[in-house]
Amino acid sequence: MSKDLTSSTASTARPSSAEHLLGWLALQGVNVDIASAHRLMKTMVRLAPAAPAQASEQ
Amino acid sequence: MSDLTLPPTLTALRLQCANGEMTPPQALALQAEALDHDAQWHAMTERLPLEPAGDPTRPLAGVGLAHKDIFTIGDRRPRCGASFTPAGQPTASPVVQALDHAGSSTLAMLGLAEFAGGVTGENPNLPLPCNPCDSQAAVGGSSSGSAVAVAAGLCYGSLGTDTAGSVRIPAATCGVLGLLPTRELLSRTGCFPLSPNLDTVGLLTRSAMDAAQLLANSLPPDVAQTVLPKLVRTDTAALKTDGERLHESLALPRSLRLSLALDHPDARFTPTAKHAQALTDFAHSWPVAAPVRQIRISRQSELARCASILLHVDAATTHYDALRATDDSLGDIPRGVALPGAAIPAPWYAQCLSQRATLLQAFCDSHLTDSDIILTPVLPHGVPDWDEVLTHSAGFKPSSLLGLFSWTAWVNYLGLPAVVFPIARDERGRPICVQAIGRPHTEALLLAFAYEYEVAHHGHCGFVPSPAALSSAPLPSKFHHIALP
Numbered sequence: 069m070s071k072d073l074t075s076s077t078a079s080t081a082r083p084s085s086a087e088h089l090l091g092w093l094a095l096q097g098v099n100v101d102i103a104s105a106h107r108l109m110k111t112m113v114r115l116a117p118a119a120p121a122q123a124s125e126q
Numbered sequence: 127m128s129d130l131t132l133p134p135t136l137t138a139l140r141l142q143c144a145n146g147e148m149t150p151p152q153a154l155a156l157q158a159e160a161l162d163h164d165a166q167w168h169a170m171t172e173r174l175p176l177e178p179a180g181d182p183t184r185p186l187a188g189v190g191l192a193h194k195d196i197f198t199i200g201d202r203r204p205r206c207g208a209s210f211t212p213a214g215q216p217t218a219s220p221v222v223q224a225l226d227h228a229g230s231s232t233l234a235m236l237g238l239a240e241f242a243g244g245v246t247g248e249n250p251n252l253p254l255p256c257n258p259c260d261s262q263a264a265v266g267g268s269s270s271g272s273a274v275a276v277a278a279g280l281c282y283g284s285l286g287t288d289t290a291g292s293v294r295i296p297a298a299t300c301g302v303l304g305l306l307p308t309r310e311l312l313s314r315t316g317c318f319p320l321s322p323n324l325d326t327v328g329l330l331t332r333s334a335m336d337a338a339q340l341l342a343n344s345l346p347p348d349v350a351q352t353v354l355p356k357l358v359r360t361d362t363a364a365l366k367t368d369g370e371r372l373h374e375s376l377a378l379p380r381s382l383r384l385s386l387a388l389d390h391p392d393a394r395f396t397p398t399a400k401h402a403q404a405l406t407d408f409a410h411s412w413p414v415a416a417p418v419r420q421i422r423i424s425r426q427s428e429l430a431r432c433a434s435i436l437l438h439v440d441a442a443t444t445h446y447d448a449l450r451a452t453d454d455s456l457g458d459i460p461r462g463v464a465l466p467g468a469a470i471p472a473p474w475y476a477q478c479l480s481q482r483a484t485l486l487q488a489f490c491d492s493h494l495t496d497s498d499i500i501l502t503p504v505l506p507h508g509v510p511d512w513d514e515v516l517t518h519s520a521g522f523k524p525s526s527l528l529g530l531f532s533w534t535a536w537v538n539y540l541g542l543p544a545v546v547f548p549i550a551r552d553e554r555g556r557p558i559c560v561q562a563i564g565r566p567h568t569e570a571l572l573l574a575f576a577y578e579y580e581v582a583h584h585g586h587c588g589f590v591p592s593p594a595a596l597s598s599a600p601l602p603s604k605f606h607h608i609a610l611p
């Protein structure tokens with residue numbers, strides 16, 4: 069079992085589509101359906117690093 | 127012995143034992159009896175054998191406790207609310223060991239969201255917990271059994287864990303005190319992890335003084351001396367001769383400065399007018415050294431985002447095998463927490479870790495230089511109905527679920543201490559709670575703040591209404607109110 073998931077996946081960029089994400093997870097042995105992949109893509113958008121304007125929120 | 131009744135707080139129980147009004151074995155027997163009433167609350171996962179009361183001179187002699195079923199107790203490994211007993215965690219929790227060494231007895235293990243991965247008590251492997259304040263009201267999670275047990279009078283105090291609000295949210299839904307200590311103050315050893323970067327062992331109690339005494343006896347002596355210097359000497363002998371001064375050990379400095387934050391960057395989670403007014407009235411009721419400062423939390427969205435990323439990735443790491451498995455060993459809710467972690471790019475995670483110290487310093491510079499305590503809502507729209515937050519309910523509202531941790535998760539990212547406690551009731555009688563946040567290692571100040579309010583409004587009876595005043599079925603009957611000297 070990997071206890072170092074982040075380095076083992078070692079992705080440096082957000083997947084560009086749900087289909088891309090589906091394949092990427094499958095390479096890790098994590099299988100999800102396309103509906104779940106679409107939901108995960110929304111989460112990725114929400115968690116993406118902030119644009120400069122948002123980063124300066126005070 | 128049948129004429130004896132349990133007082134409303136652990137502190138009062140200790141005084142009764144110190145004064146010879148009750149022996150520790152009698153006290154433990156009554157507390158064990160109180161647990162018989164769990165059938166209506168669904169707080170407990172397992173009853174532990176009642177051990178003989180030990181040395182009666184120890185500080186917590188005669189005090190029974192029950193803890194979230196996520197701690198290893200002796201040889202017993204935690205079930206974590208799962209459908210099986212997970213592997214790992216062979217080492218006993220040193221926090222529980224410290225409490226045992228101080229004379230307390232662990233009487234039961236308590237329910238939780240599966241693998242502590244939810245913000246309510248929803249768990250397909252356990253009965254739905256019943257909120258003693260209102261049976262229609264949701265019970266927050268993940269330390270749901272702890273909050274219910276303390277609110278229902280099944281036990282005086284409970285250890286929980288708080289990763290994104292898992293002590294504070296259930297405490298707020300059930301109207302008890304929840305303490306999130308400074309991150310790493312209490313050892314996480316022997317505690318099944320969710321997110322080691324955020325997990326914090328915390329306490330749920332009926333009274334701020336009770337929390338202070340449990341905290342003082344949970345820590346190594348040298349640390350306790352630093353964090354709660356005036357409480358570490360309150361052993362049984364000291365109580366017997368000096369009990370009337372106990373409340374002075376949590377004296378609040380007169381130079382207190384407060385800030386109040388009500389605006390949330392996501393407008394959905396700005397408190398309702400009723401809740402905002404309750405918090406404003408509360409803030410302005412204090413005789414503080416300077417006017418209450420109205421603030422917005424700097425970079426709150428960024429702090430919450432970092433907390434989410436650490437939570438998801440750490441949960442994915444913790445449950446990596448289960449995510450890859452084709453069986454259903456991991457339920458839908460913890461799986462939903464862990465799965466995004468398998469997709470989050472590594473640099474995002476690394477950045478969240480690397481900038482944490484900088485963001486903490488900036489936060490303290492911005493908000494905790496001119497103020498000693500920041501006040502915020504806990505549940506911006508109050509305690510929701512179960513129907514709104516049960517994920518398979520027809521009335522499920524995702525925003526109600528998200529609102530539960532909208533004011534709590536970012537505090538874990540910064541690692542700051544916080545205490546939540548009830549300050550009012552809404553039109554349905556459900557508690558309205560405040561969250562008080564302080565600088566690292568200011569647990570004594572936060573508990574003194576809660577205690578001053580508690581004593582002013584409830585005397586020495588704790589925050590929790592007497593069982594007869596609870597809106598749901600009035601049990602147990604073994605608790606009654608007494609006044610401390």
